[in-house]
Amino acid sequence: MSLLVLVVGSFVFAYPFLWMISTSLRTKQGVAEGGIGLFPLQWQFSNYADALGSFPFWSYLLNSLLSTLIPVAGTTIVASLVGFALARIPAKGAGAIFAVILATMLLPGEVTLVPQFILFKQLDMMNSLYPVILPVFFGSPFFIFLFRQFYLHLPASLVDAAIVDGAGWFRIWRSIFLPLSKPIIVATAVLQFIASWNNFVTPAIYLTSEQWKTLPVALAGFQSTNGTDTPLLMAASIVVVLPCIAIFFFAQKQIVGGVTFTGNR
Missing domain, CATH: 1.10.3720.10 (MetI-like)
Incomplete structure:
Protein backbone atom coordinates (compact mmCIF):
# COMPACT_ATOMS: atom_id res chain seq x y z
CA MET A 1 0.00 0.00 0.00
CA SER A 2 2.81 2.40 0.89
CA LEU A 3 4.48 1.68 -2.45
CA LEU A 4 1.27 2.53 -4.28
CA VAL A 5 0.99 5.82 -2.39
CA LEU A 6 4.60 6.67 -3.29
CA VAL A 7 4.01 5.85 -6.98
CA VAL A 8 0.82 7.94 -7.13
CA GLY A 9 2.46 10.81 -5.25
CA SER A 10 5.50 10.72 -7.55
CA PHE A 11 3.29 10.84 -10.62
CA VAL A 12 1.36 13.82 -9.23
CA PHE A 13 4.57 15.77 -8.66
CA ALA A 14 6.08 14.70 -12.00
CA TYR A 15 2.94 15.35 -14.04
CA PRO A 16 3.61 19.07 -14.79
CA PHE A 17 7.07 18.23 -16.18
CA LEU A 18 5.67 15.33 -18.22
CA TRP A 19 2.99 17.67 -19.58
CA MET A 20 5.73 20.14 -20.58
CA ILE A 21 7.52 17.42 -22.54
CA SER A 22 4.27 16.34 -24.19
CA THR A 23 3.33 19.92 -25.10
CA SER A 24 6.78 20.58 -26.57
CA LEU A 25 6.13 17.79 -29.10
CA ARG A 26 2.66 18.98 -30.18
CA THR A 27 1.37 21.31 -32.85
CA LYS A 28 -0.54 24.47 -31.93
CA GLN A 29 -3.76 22.71 -32.76
CA GLY A 30 -2.68 19.70 -30.72
CA VAL A 31 -2.22 21.88 -27.65
CA ALA A 32 -5.80 23.11 -27.91
CA GLU A 33 -7.22 19.65 -28.56
CA GLY A 34 -5.01 17.63 -26.22
CA GLY A 35 -6.08 19.25 -22.96
CA ILE A 36 -4.33 17.67 -19.99
CA GLY A 37 -3.45 14.48 -21.88
CA LEU A 38 0.16 13.35 -22.00
CA PHE A 39 0.25 11.82 -25.49
CA PRO A 40 0.35 14.16 -28.51
CA LEU A 41 -2.01 13.40 -31.36
CA GLN A 42 0.69 14.53 -33.81
CA TRP A 43 4.37 14.34 -32.90
CA GLN A 44 6.33 17.40 -33.98
CA PHE A 45 10.00 17.04 -33.05
CA SER A 46 10.93 20.07 -35.15
CA ASN A 47 9.65 22.29 -32.32
CA TYR A 48 13.03 22.05 -30.60
CA ALA A 49 15.00 23.21 -33.62
CA ASP A 50 12.46 25.96 -34.30
CA ALA A 51 12.55 27.13 -30.68
CA LEU A 52 16.33 27.32 -30.48
CA GLY A 53 16.50 29.04 -33.84
CA SER A 54 13.97 31.72 -32.94
Missing part, protein backbone atom coordinates in the same frame (compact mmCIF):
# COMPACT_ATOMS: atom_id res chain seq x y z
CA PHE A 55 16.31 33.57 -30.54
CA PRO A 56 20.12 33.78 -30.03
CA PHE A 57 20.27 30.66 -27.88
CA TRP A 58 24.03 30.11 -27.97
CA SER A 59 24.80 33.68 -26.94
CA TYR A 60 22.39 33.42 -24.00
CA LEU A 61 23.81 30.00 -23.14
CA LEU A 62 27.33 31.44 -22.88
CA ASN A 63 26.09 34.19 -20.57
CA SER A 64 24.28 31.63 -18.41
CA LEU A 65 27.40 29.47 -18.20
CA LEU A 66 29.54 32.44 -17.16
CA SER A 67 27.01 33.60 -14.56
CA THR A 68 26.70 30.04 -13.21
CA LEU A 69 30.12 28.37 -13.30
CA ILE A 70 32.03 31.32 -11.84
CA PRO A 71 29.63 31.63 -8.86
CA VAL A 72 29.87 27.86 -8.34
CA ALA A 73 33.66 28.05 -8.07
CA GLY A 74 33.56 31.22 -5.98
CA THR A 75 30.93 29.94 -3.56
CA THR A 76 32.73 26.64 -3.03
CA ILE A 77 36.13 28.22 -2.34
CA VAL A 78 34.87 31.04 -0.11
CA ALA A 79 32.48 28.85 1.90
CA SER A 80 35.19 26.24 2.37
CA LEU A 81 37.72 28.80 3.60
CA VAL A 82 35.32 30.52 6.00
CA GLY A 83 33.88 27.21 7.22
CA PHE A 84 37.37 25.89 7.93
CA ALA A 85 38.34 29.06 9.81
CA LEU A 86 35.22 28.94 11.97
CA ALA A 87 35.56 25.23 12.65
CA ARG A 88 39.28 24.80 13.27
CA ILE A 89 41.11 28.08 13.91
CA PRO A 90 40.86 28.97 17.62
CA ALA A 91 39.94 32.65 17.87
CA LYS A 92 38.01 34.77 20.32
CA GLY A 93 34.57 35.70 19.07
CA ALA A 94 34.41 32.96 16.44
CA GLY A 95 31.10 31.74 17.85
CA ALA A 96 29.63 35.25 17.77
CA ILE A 97 30.79 35.77 14.20
CA PHE A 98 29.21 32.47 13.18
CA ALA A 99 25.96 33.47 14.90
CA VAL A 100 25.91 36.76 12.96
CA ILE A 101 26.53 34.89 9.70
CA LEU A 102 23.62 32.55 10.43
CA ALA A 103 21.43 35.49 11.40
CA THR A 104 21.80 36.93 7.90
CA MET A 105 19.90 33.91 6.61
CA LEU A 106 16.79 35.42 8.22
CA LEU A 107 16.98 38.45 5.91
CA PRO A 108 14.96 37.98 2.71
CA GLY A 109 16.74 38.86 -0.51
CA GLU A 110 14.32 41.73 -1.14
CA VAL A 111 15.78 43.61 1.85
CA THR A 112 19.22 43.93 0.26
CA LEU A 113 17.96 44.32 -3.30
CA VAL A 114 17.76 48.13 -3.32
CA PRO A 115 21.09 48.75 -1.52
CA GLN A 116 22.86 46.38 -3.89
CA PHE A 117 21.27 48.08 -6.87
CA ILE A 118 22.47 51.50 -5.67
CA LEU A 119 25.95 50.09 -4.98
CA PHE A 120 26.40 48.52 -8.41
CA LYS A 121 24.98 51.60 -10.10
CA GLN A 122 27.53 53.81 -8.33
CA LEU A 123 30.27 51.36 -9.32
CA ASP A 124 29.12 51.69 -12.96
CA MET A 125 28.52 47.94 -13.27
CA MET A 126 25.00 48.09 -14.64
CA ASN A 127 24.21 46.05 -17.74
CA SER A 128 27.04 43.61 -17.09
CA LEU A 129 27.46 40.22 -15.45
CA TYR A 130 29.34 41.68 -12.47
CA PRO A 131 26.22 42.21 -10.30
CA VAL A 132 25.22 38.60 -10.97
CA ILE A 133 28.65 37.09 -10.25
CA LEU A 134 30.38 39.22 -7.59
CA PRO A 135 27.94 38.85 -4.62
CA VAL A 136 28.70 35.13 -4.22
CA PHE A 137 32.35 35.91 -3.46
CA PHE A 138 31.25 37.49 -0.18
CA GLY A 139 30.02 34.14 1.09
CA SER A 140 26.73 32.29 1.42
CA PRO A 141 25.61 31.69 5.04
CA PHE A 142 24.00 28.36 4.23
CA PHE A 143 27.07 26.90 2.52
CA ILE A 144 29.40 28.31 5.19
CA PHE A 145 27.26 26.49 7.74
CA LEU A 146 27.49 23.23 5.77
CA PHE A 147 31.28 23.41 5.46
CA ARG A 148 31.75 24.33 9.11
CA GLN A 149 29.66 21.40 10.27
CA PHE A 150 31.50 19.09 7.88
CA TYR A 151 34.93 20.17 9.10
CA LEU A 152 33.87 19.77 12.73
CA HIS A 153 33.37 16.05 12.04
CA LEU A 154 36.94 15.53 10.84
CA PRO A 155 39.42 14.37 13.50
CA ALA A 156 41.22 17.15 15.36
CA SER A 157 44.37 15.00 15.27
CA LEU A 158 44.77 15.93 11.59
CA VAL A 159 45.27 19.56 12.56
CA ASP A 160 47.56 18.72 15.47
CA ALA A 161 49.79 16.53 13.32
CA ALA A 162 50.01 19.17 10.59
CA ILE A 163 50.91 21.90 13.09
CA VAL A 164 53.67 19.68 14.54
CA ASP A 165 55.04 19.30 11.00
CA GLY A 166 55.15 23.08 10.67
CA ALA A 167 52.18 23.57 8.32
CA GLY A 168 50.27 26.86 8.40
CA TRP A 169 46.50 27.19 8.46
CA PHE A 170 46.16 27.77 4.72
CA ARG A 171 48.30 24.73 3.93
CA ILE A 172 46.30 22.60 6.37
CA TRP A 173 43.10 23.65 4.59
CA ARG A 174 44.52 23.13 1.11
CA SER A 175 46.45 19.90 1.65
CA ILE A 176 44.35 18.08 4.26
CA PHE A 177 40.81 19.37 4.65
CA LEU A 178 40.02 20.32 1.05
CA PRO A 179 40.88 16.85 -0.40
CA LEU A 180 38.60 15.27 2.24
CA SER A 181 35.71 17.57 1.38
CA LYS A 182 34.50 15.92 -1.83
CA PRO A 183 30.94 15.12 -0.59
CA ILE A 184 30.23 18.64 0.66
CA ILE A 185 31.99 20.26 -2.31
CA VAL A 186 29.78 18.32 -4.73
CA ALA A 187 26.65 19.16 -2.72
CA THR A 188 27.55 22.86 -2.61
CA ALA A 189 28.48 22.99 -6.30
CA VAL A 190 25.25 21.32 -7.43
CA LEU A 191 22.99 23.43 -5.22
CA GLN A 192 24.73 26.64 -6.26
CA PHE A 193 24.60 25.59 -9.92
CA ILE A 194 20.84 25.09 -9.76
CA ALA A 195 20.34 28.40 -7.95
CA SER A 196 22.53 30.40 -10.36
CA TRP A 197 21.28 28.68 -13.50
CA ASN A 198 17.65 29.38 -12.60
CA ASN A 199 18.31 32.88 -11.26
CA PHE A 200 15.85 35.26 -12.87
CA VAL A 201 15.39 38.27 -10.57
CA THR A 202 19.01 39.49 -10.48
CA PRO A 203 19.69 39.27 -14.25
CA ALA A 204 16.29 40.81 -14.98
CA ILE A 205 17.18 43.84 -12.84
CA TYR A 206 20.73 44.46 -13.98
CA LEU A 207 20.85 43.17 -17.57
CA THR A 208 19.05 45.42 -20.03
CA SER A 209 20.78 44.72 -23.34
CA GLU A 210 20.53 41.60 -25.47
CA GLN A 211 24.30 41.12 -25.24
CA TRP A 212 24.30 39.93 -21.62
CA LYS A 213 20.90 38.32 -21.17
CA THR A 214 20.80 34.85 -19.64
CA LEU A 215 18.49 31.99 -20.58
CA PRO A 216 15.89 32.52 -17.79
CA VAL A 217 15.54 36.19 -18.82
CA ALA A 218 15.35 35.17 -22.47
CA LEU A 219 12.57 32.71 -21.69
CA ALA A 220 10.57 35.44 -19.98
CA GLY A 221 10.53 37.42 -23.21
CA PHE A 222 10.13 34.35 -25.38
CA GLN A 223 6.35 34.32 -25.25
CA SER A 224 6.02 37.97 -26.27
CA THR A 225 8.51 37.39 -29.10
CA ASN A 226 6.70 34.33 -30.43
CA GLY A 227 3.12 35.21 -29.58
CA THR A 228 1.16 32.31 -28.14
CA ASP A 229 3.28 29.52 -29.61
CA THR A 230 3.10 27.28 -26.55
CA PRO A 231 4.90 24.25 -28.10
CA LEU A 232 7.99 26.37 -28.88
CA LEU A 233 7.93 27.91 -25.41
CA MET A 234 7.75 24.48 -23.77
CA ALA A 235 10.51 23.14 -26.04
CA ALA A 236 12.83 25.99 -25.08
CA SER A 237 11.97 25.53 -21.40
CA ILE A 238 12.78 21.82 -21.55
CA VAL A 239 16.20 22.54 -23.07
CA VAL A 240 16.96 25.12 -20.37
CA VAL A 241 15.93 22.89 -17.46
CA LEU A 242 17.73 19.75 -18.70
CA PRO A 243 21.20 20.62 -17.24
CA CYS A 244 19.74 20.97 -13.74
CA ILE A 245 17.90 17.66 -14.00
CA ALA A 246 20.92 15.81 -15.37
CA ILE A 247 23.32 17.18 -12.74
CA PHE A 248 20.90 16.44 -9.91
CA PHE A 249 20.39 12.81 -10.96
CA PHE A 250 24.11 12.18 -11.40
CA ALA A 251 25.04 13.81 -8.08
CA GLN A 252 22.03 13.11 -5.87
CA LYS A 253 23.90 10.56 -3.72
CA GLN A 254 26.70 13.04 -3.06
CA ILE A 255 24.18 15.79 -2.26
CA VAL A 256 22.27 13.68 0.24
CA GLY A 257 25.47 12.24 1.70
CA GLY A 258 27.17 15.60 2.09
CA VAL A 259 24.18 17.38 3.63
CA THR A 260 23.23 14.55 6.01
CA PHE A 261 26.85 14.12 7.12
CA THR A 262 26.97 17.74 8.28
CA GLY A 263 23.91 17.22 10.48
CA ASN A 264 25.15 14.26 12.49
CA ARG A 265 27.15 16.24 15.04
